[in-house]
Amino acid sequence: MAANASATAHATERIAQLKSELEQHNRNYYVLDQPTIADGEWDKLFHELVALETQYPELLTVDSPTQRVGGKPLDMFAEVTHRVPMLSLGNAFSDADIDNFDRRCREGLSLTDTMIEYACEPKFDGLAISLTYVDGVFVQGATRGDGAVGEGVTENLKTIKSIPLAIKDQHKPALLEVRGEVIMLRKDFDKLNARQAARDEKLFVNPRNAAAGALRQLDSKLTAARPLTFFAYGIGAVEGVSVPTTHSALMAWLETLGFPVARQRGVVKGVEGLREFYQHIGETRPRLPYVIDGVVYKVNRFDQQQTLGFVSRAPRFAIAHKFPAEEATTVLLGIDVQVGRTGAITPVARLQPVFVGGTTVSNATLHNEDEIRRKDLRIGDTVVVRRAGDVIPEVAAVIIEKRPANAGTFVMPTRCPECDSAIVKLEGEAIARCTGGLICPAQRKQALLHYAERRAVDIEGLGDKLVEQLVDAGVVHTPADLYRLGLAALSNLDRMAEKSATNLLAAIEKSKHTTLAKFLFGLGIRHIGETTAKDLAKYFGNLDAIMDANVEQLLEVHDVGPVVAQSLRQFFDEPYNREVVEQLRACKVTWPETETQQGRGSQAENASNAASGADLGVFHGKTVVLTGTLGAMSRDEAKDKLETLGAKVAGSVSKKTDYVVAGAEAGSKLDKAVELGVAVLDEAQFLSMLSDK
Ligand code: D41
Numbered sequence: 050m051a052a053n054a055s056a057t058a059h060a061t062e063r064i065a066q067l068k069s070e071l072e073q074h075n076r077n078y079y080v081l082d083q084p085t086i087a088d089g090e091w092d093k094l095f096h097e098l099v100a101l102e103t104q105y106p107e108l109l110t111v112d113s114p115t116q117r118v119g120g121k122p123l124d125m126f127a128e129v130t131h132r133v134p135m136l137s138l139g140n141a142f143s144d145a146d147i148d149n150f151d152r153r154c155r156e157g158l159s160l161t162d163t164m165i166e167y168a169c170e171p172k173f174d175g176l177a178i179s180l181t182y183v184d185g186v187f188v189q190g191a192t193r194g195d196g197a198v199g200e201g202v203t204e205n206l207k208t209i210k211s212i213p214l215a216i217k218d219q220h221k222p223a224l225l226e227v228r229g230e231v232i233m234l235r236k237d238f239d240k241l242n243a244r245q246a247a248r249d250e251k252l253f254v255n256p257r258n259a260a261a262g263a264l265r266q267l268d269s270k271l272t273a274a275r276p277l278t279f280f281a282y283g284i285g286a287v288e289g290v291s292v293p294t295t296h297s298a299l300m301a302w303l304e305t306l307g308f309p310v311a312r313q314r315g316v317v318k319g320v321e322g323l324r325e326f327y328q329h330i331g332e333t334r335p336r337l338p339y340v341i342d343g344v345v346y347k348v349n350r351f352d353q354q355q356t357l358g359f360v361s362r363a364p365r366f367a368i369a370h371k372f373p374a375e376e377a378t379t380v381l382l383g384i385d386v387q388v389g390r391t392g393a394i395t396p397v398a399r400l401q402p403v404f405v406g407g408t409t410v411s412n413a414t415l416h417n418e419d420e421i422r423r424k425d426l427r428i429g430d431t432v433v434v435r436r437a438g439d440v441i442p443e444v445a446a447v448i449i450e451k452r453p454a455n456a457g458t459f460v461m462p463t464r465c466p467e468c469d470s471a472i473v474k475l476e477g478e479a480i481a482r483c484t485g486g487l488i489c490p491a492q493r494k495q496a497l498l499h500y501a502e503r504r505a506v507d508i509e510g511l512g513d514k515l516v517e518q519l520v521d522a523g524v525v526h527t528p529a530d531l532y533r534l535g536l537a538a539l540s541n542l543d544r545m546a547e548k549s550a551t552n553l554l555a556a557i558e559k560s561k562h563t564t565l566a567k568f569l570f571g572l573g574i575r576h577i578g579e580t581t582a583k584d585l586a587k588y589f590g591n592l593d594a595i596m597d598a599n600v601e602q603l604l605e606v607h608d609v610g611p612v613v614a615q616s617l618r619q620f621f622d623e624p625y626n627r628e629v630v631e632q633l634r635a636c637k638v639t640w641p642e643t644e645t646q647q648g649r650g651s652q653a654e655n656a657s658n659a660a661s662g663a664d665l666g667v668f669h670g671k672t673v674v675l676t677g678t679l680g681a682m683s684r685d686e687a688k689d690k691l692e693t694l695g696a697k698v699a700g701s702v703s704k705k706t707d708y709v710v711a712g713a714e715a716g717s718k719l720d721k722a723v724e725l726g727v728a729v730l731d732e733a734q735f736l737s738m739l740s741d742k
Contacts, residue, residue: 060105064113067098071114072214079211079278080309112186112214119208119270126200126267129191131179132226132286137196137362137717138172138345138369144324147346150368151320154348157357157365164319165348168296169326170311172343172369173280174257175232176264176724178202180212185221187214192264192724196362205264206231208273217307223289227308229281233260234338237276249514249544255408256340261723281308282345295349313337316349327370334372335404343371374435374713376445377410379403381430384415384459388467390495391575392482395737396421396459398432398444406436413442414733417479417740418461425449427456441733467491480740487527487625494520496573500528504579505571506560506638510553518542528571529632531557565592565640572630576616580670584608585617590643596621596630667738669695671707674722677715679732690739702727710735 071094078084095114102109109115141147154165177193190206191199206212209231216225233241233256241259242252253259263275281303284292293299300310313333315326323346330344348354348366357365380401387395396415403410413434415421424447426432431451436442461481463472470485487493497516501508508531519525524538534557539550563571569592570582577585588606589595595617603614620626673696675684682690687710688698702709702721709722710730722729730738 057105057108060101061108064098064101064105064108067094067101068110068113070094071098072217075114075210076213076217076307080307110186111188114214116214117208117210117273119268119273120204122268122270123204124267126202128198129189129194129201130198131191131196132181134362135177135179135193135196135199135228135285136359136364138367139363140343140714140716141368141370142373142714147323147327147368147370148320150346151323153365154357158348158353164322165353166295166350167317167323168300168347168349169315169317169323169330170282170300170345170347171313171330171337171339171341172345172371173230173232173282173311174340174342175230175260175280176257178206178229178231178264178279179285180206180227180229182216182222182225182227184223185216185218187212194724195721202264204269205266205272206279208269209277209279211309212279213307218305220290222287225287225290226285227281227303228283228285229279229308231260231264231277231279232256232339233263233276234278235340236338237278241275247544249512251512257723261726265726278339279309281310294351296347296351296354297349299351323370331372341372343369345369371714375406376433376435377403377405378431378433378448379410381426381428381432381444383428384421384426386462386466388465388483388489388491388495390492390499390573392465392484392486392489392492393740394461394465394472394481394483396461398426400432400434403434405434405442408436410434410436410442413444414737415444416733416736418459418474418481419479421459427452427458429453429456441731443733465489465491486623487629490520493526497525497528497531499573500571501531501560502571505567506563507567508553508560509556510549511556515542515545515553527629527632529629529636532561532633532636532638561636561638563638563640565590565642568592568633568638568640569595572620572626574616574620576613576666578666578669581608581613592630592642596627666694668708672697672699672705674699674702674706674709674718675712676709676718677712679710679712679735681732681736687735694739 071091074084074086074091077086098113099115102113102115141150151165155161158165179191179193179199180187181189187207188203189201190203190212191201193199207214216222235256238253238256238259245252253262259275260277263272263277266272281300283296284299284303293302297314297316300314304310313330317323317326326346327344330341334341346368348357354364354366359365381398382401383399385397385399387397389395396418398413398415400411400413415426424444426444426447429452431448433445433448434442435445461472461474464470465472465483465485468483468485468489468491470483470489472481472483474481483489483492485492487496494513494516497520498511498513500506501511501516511531516525519542522542524534525531534554536547536550536554539545539553540547564586566579566583566586569586570577570579584607585595589598598617600611600614600618603609603617604611668691673691675687675698679687691698699706702718702725704725704727706722706725706727708728708730709718710732711719711722712732719729721727
């Protein structure tokens with residue numbers, strides 16, 4: 050027994066030593082950016098610790114570095130009420146806004162001649178969180194949520210190596226809440242996207258989205274696989290320790306406790322000082338290791354902060370000074386057109402590659418012909434390209450003075466660049482379309498992707514890169530060809546491992562069992578969205594009845610108007626389309642069918658909904674929230690448009706929101722959307738969805 054006790058004592062000591070060494074190395078690497086040990090050495094120490102903790106499970110503690118790897122997946126995040134609410138920050142966009150801020154602060158503090166001392170720091174573009182330490186040990190982490198209640202993401206936060214699991218101090222406070230932002234460093238973001246690309250998976254638009262997605266995983270092992278970083282900017286509740294009396298001293302103190310804080314901090318006096326700081330950070334911004342969207346100014350002295358207090362949820366003593374959307378000038382090399390699933394032709398600017406807003410931009414959408422005319426774009430022009438946060442790059446303006454004498458005008462092609470079919474523009478429509486239908490390879494690719502969508506027959510793993518290869522290699526022309534694929538054909542493709550090929554074939558096989566509504570939706574008939582497909586399936590019960598119905602019969606269906614009925618008729622009158630349907634049936638794509646309900650008088654229940662029925666599109670039946678300023682239309686116009694399309698326009702973002710349309714200077718609703726994982730559309734995406742019904 051004595052030998053046992055001494056072995057345990059020895060293990061206890063060694064575990065403590067390993068924990069402290071490993072956490073110090075973590076800090077050196079992730080916080081100080083100065084690694085002092087080779088990766089292999091670190092692994093050795095780590096595995097020694099794992100072995101000891103396995104042998105002596107009673108010695109395992111929550112603050113052990115072995116607890117950073119992610120644990121069991123959760124069913125949902127718990128609600129966490131913040132002990133001290135997490136406030137929001139007001140925004141300033143101009144010098145005048147800053148003058149006003151400083152004046153209000155001076156008035157609030159009755160200082161007429163003295164300059165206020167401000168602490169200045171970068172504004173990280175990430176997700177605000179709160180970390181709770183009890184007796185120096187990290188016990189709970191939560192998102193900001195609405196400021197009062199957030200989501201418990203403790204397990205996910207533990208995987209972030211720059212977040213200390215235990216406070217590095219002799220006098221550990223009984224309670225300390227540390228507030229800050231979770232972000233992804235640019236280099237980690239680039240690596241992550243390179244990995245996504247290599248796996249043929251979707252790329253993240255920006256570090257903020259990548260970080261938000263990672264933090265919202267219910268399975269912390271998935272968070273652990275994404276490289277996140279944390280920076281502290283404040284505190285919440287504190288007990289059992291006296292805190293410094295200024296913000297700058299607080300930051301220095303947090304740093305000694307082991308928390309990462311921004312290096313680019315400053316203490317300045319008066320508006321002039323604020324302006325200089327803003328200018329300086331603005332200049333260094335492109336070289337910073339992280340994305341920032343502005344700077345934050347805080348009255349440095351806590352007693353003065355207290356005097357100033359709050360207006361609603363925002364402190365009077367602090368403000369975020371936002372940077373304008375990043376802009377760069379480049380040359381418009383040409384204008385190509387892109388063909389969408391329904392043949393919509395979108396002009397795309399080909400640009401001399403330019404680094405702006407965190408990425409290299411070589412294309413920008415031009416929406417439609419009218420937009421090009423409105424902006425007076427000529428090929429060869431020097432243009433201003435703008436990219437703010439998440440949004441698709443856009444051509445903001447032309448620098449007319451730099452226009453070369455031989456600048457060319459854009460002429461909408463009359464034939465599709467992909468299939469040479471005629472391009473037509475109907476009266477009153479802004480969008481020109483390729484008339485090639487499924488003969489057009491571009492439309493065919495989109496049609497295949499649409500057929501494979503989750504809301505359609507759902508073929509998991511059939512993404513755009515794969516479809517591109519399959520169509521270009523001439524292996525797949527129609528959805529039916531998917532069911533004729535074998536291992537041999539797939540293994541000839543780039544980057545297709547046998548395992549993924551087998552998985553894909555299994556997913557294709559599985560998709561053979563579907564429903565009539567999903568199948569019908571999957572055919573990608575113009576104007577036939579998910580809801581209309583369901584209504585048609587319910588009304589007619591079987592496919593033949595739908596294919597053979599005349600316009601009058603189709604008009605009997607709930608929400609089907611003349612445009613939808615015409616579109617269905619046109620589709621099924623095309624022998625090629627019928628042929629594809631027959632091939633799919635021959636490939637044993639099946640669904641439960643019922644006898645036709647036609648004429649059984651099921652219309653009564655639908656009568657009240659028999660709106661125009663035309664133009665059913667992506668927004669039909671969806672809940673949409675508008676925020677920020679749109680360039681192309683007023684908010685009321687956008688609301689009208691959406692409502693005409695059958696969407697509900699709501700005033701606040703919740704889990705039930707389908708889309709948030711974020712215009713310029715979108716604020717807390719956008720934050721909320723990101724927090725809840727609601728799809729966010731920028732103006733360009735919104736406009737393109739409005740026109741591509
Ligand atoms: O870097 C940031 N995003 C940042 C956010 C920062 N440097 N300081 C901040 N300070 C505050 C107060 C003054 C209210 C403590 C903040 C935020 N708040 C904040 N982040 C998200 C909402 C509020």
